[in-house]
Amino acid sequence: MCDEFPELYFPDENGDFAWDKPGWGDSFEEPEEELKEEFSGASNYFSSLADAKAYALAHPGTTLVRNPQGEGFVVKGTVASEKVVYRQKQDAHKRSENERAGRPRNAGLSWYDRDLAILLRLHSQRLDIKEIALQLERSPLSISAKLLNLELLSEQEHQSNMTLYSQPRF
Structure with missing residues (x-):
């Protein structure tokens, strides 16, 4: 696998890929409750590409990405990257500035x-x-x-x- 393609995509049981589904985007959001339950019961970290592929094939529609916090692979949306964590902190700072200045809370945010x-x-x-x-x-x-x-x-x-x-x- 090369750095130009850091994510692994596998179609779901209908042959659809993640980008064919509503909500596909690059913003980090918490996994839905049912996914959180699934992740809490199963490991969402895979040290090898073979383990990641085996998990993805057993869980159609799952998207795996390189672990943004280190080695291996994780289920997309279960681990925030440093960039996402930084953006969340910046957004929180901007919101507090907006509140102090009397502006709408989300003014100026993406x-x-x-x-x-x-x-x-x-x-x-x-x-x-x-x-x-x-x-x-x-x-x-x-x-x-x-x-x-x-x-x-x-x-x-x-x-x-x-x-x-x-x-x-x-």
Whole structure:
């Protein structure tokens, strides 16, 4: 195996790969509860490629990655890389800065897959941009900009939102 391909992908029982499924992305998230139970009962660390392949073949749909904290392989999502841990610390620092400055808690932070899923659901429910902003703890302008970026809002609607939500507060 070479460094250009640090992850092992095996199709699930339907022949689908991980990237064919909803939620595929590069952000670290805690494994779902059912996966946590499975990982707690079984080892999620494999010292050799052969052990990793055997586990992946016995657990269709599992994605294994090089262990970001050392040698061997682990089930993706069970061990945070140093980069992910650093980003989580930076996000926590930014959130506390935002709270001290009176800004929305998630202002200026990257959009995670989970945030996008909530945005799409709330937008499809025709909620007001201000209500969506409150739920996602972001500014109405950032919600409008993200919806424009996702092509769910026209340029004209976005301009209207900019005018509406850029008004000075007295």
